[in-house]
Amino acid sequence: MATFAHVRCSFLPPVPQNFADLGISETLVLDLMLRRMVIEGFSSMTGLSRSIRVALPIVDAVFKHMRQQQLVEIKGMSGNDYQFVLSAAGKQLAGERFQVSQYAGACPVSLNEYHAATKAQSARISVDRRILRQAFSDLVVSDKMLDQMGPAIISQTSIFVYGPTGNGKTSLAERMLRVYQDAVMIPYAVEVDNQIISVFDPVVHHPIEHNDPDVDPRWILCKRPCIVVGGELIPSMLELRLDESSGIYAAPLQMKANNGILLIDDFGRQLMSPRDLLNRWIVPLDRRVDYLTLRYGIKFQIPFELMVVFSTNLEPADLADEAFLRRIHNKIYVEAVDGAAFDQIFSRVVQARNIQAEPDSAEYLRKLCLREGRTELRACYPADICNILLAIGRYEGRPPQMTKPELERAAALYFARS
Structure with a gap:
């Protein structure tokens, strides 16, 4: 486990130097380079390497093929770095690739690598009452409550937090993230069947600055995520969402929350019915995997390596049947204060x-x-x-x-x- 500015991280992928290590096809990298060159107009080898976050040897290998196919025109040199633009043939091909997808960000990681990384970064929590007391120091929490929460957090499975309204259920759930003492690597994007799924979301992922040139830049070091969703939750938020104009898929909530916490606040009061949500997640909660489907029917598996916290002021028995409640291993009652x-x-x-x-x-x-x-x-x-x-x-x-x-x-x- 490495440390960046006193932050530990258990997964540090090295920078790939060839396509075998990259895990992504040369065609996909070519498409990314074409789209970046359209956006940038005047490009360089180091500039493209920085833009799509792959090593120079990989950019150089693709660039040689582009020259052979007369897709680029070299305009000069800056030291040992080529300066170039797209040729007429290159612009035509780039236009065709833009029709398929407008993604021009960091090169994605493979689905296999995403599985391995998520598994490697599974939270391994070791806490006691003292540590929890410190994590919840800005709240008034009884020892009895801490002693319920400790084993539940250590288990890293699902938690059902329930009780009368106004007694801090949401506040408790949101502060569970404080017990994590490490950080995780999150990919900018994941490739599945040549489709690109955008995973990193600056709204919910909080980067930690590091400057290690030996770490694959397609991954970004972040605090473990904690995503809170309330009454606005609808079924489509748990599935891949394709932006028709850009051709880019957005990862669902549970994929963005991997290696962290997903808090379903005010459970039972969503636009999505409790029954629909429970039916959707019976398999993920039980087997720690989920299944997503691309628009044209290709189904694939992703890890479900997160702690789901359901917070509600409704009675559990009124929300779910026994089969589902059995899959939520930890049930914490937050009572009224004395x-x-x-x-x-x-x-x-x-x-x-x-x-x-x-x-x-x-x-x-x-x-x-x-x-x-x-x-x-x-x-x-x-x-x-x-x-x-x-x-x-x-x-x-x-x-x-x-x-x-x-x-x-x-x-x-x-x-x-x-």
Whole structure:
């Protein structure tokens, strides 16, 4: 396992120097070079090598064939580097290749290499209560809760987090990523049957800078991903999506989340029905593989090497049958907070918001929260009420006040009348 700026990584592919090691056909590399040359106009060997992220010997081998086929015109030299443009024949061929696909980014990796890399980077977690306490230090979490989460995280299988709303289920799930102490290599793209699937997504993948020239640049070092999806989840997000205009496939959510966490938030309230989602993932959750299909019917296997976390305030039995729940090995109930935890949360929130509170404010807020038939304290109440106090202060052009009348005013705005 290597270290970049104190970040460990278990998979470090060497830079391929020939097509056998590259695992990608010369035709596909030729297509990439043609498209890059159209975009760049005036090209060089080192420039193309940098653009498509392959070694110079591979670019040189393709370039020689391009010269033999009179696809390029050499315009000069810069040191030992050719400067060239596409010939008329080259422009015609490039135009034809653009009709098939407009992908002109990093050379993809093979599906076999993607399988091997994902397997090699499977998370191997070693945590105890102390480590978890540190990971969740910004939350008020009981030892009982930590002792449930520890074995669940170590197992690296699926987790069902459920319980009444407003008690931190999503916050807990999102912070699970903090227990990982390493990074992973994610490919820019994967090739399947000469089709290119874009995997790296800067929206969900967070790169870590490294400058190791001996590592295959078709891979990018990233933090382990944590993708959160809520009510917007629809079936198409779990399948390959082909952009008709560019001819490029986008990887589904679970492929982007490989070697990390996929959090299904508010499970049961998606546009996609729970039954459809559960039926779609019975095999992946059980066998750790998934199957995707290209537009023209070619089906292939990808690794399902991720931890899926379902978070819901609905009863598990109302969402899934026993066969599916059996495949979710860890079920964690997040209960309502007690008075001591409520006061601790209140103290943290007041300090963070810089609100001056009267000595008995926490106790009085507890009483307000349990009026009108409400029987449970929720972890979200202190922050929500304090946010209302801040808004009242801004509205009236003064600092926020935490007095009994102000707390009653905020509570009246917050709680619906029964």
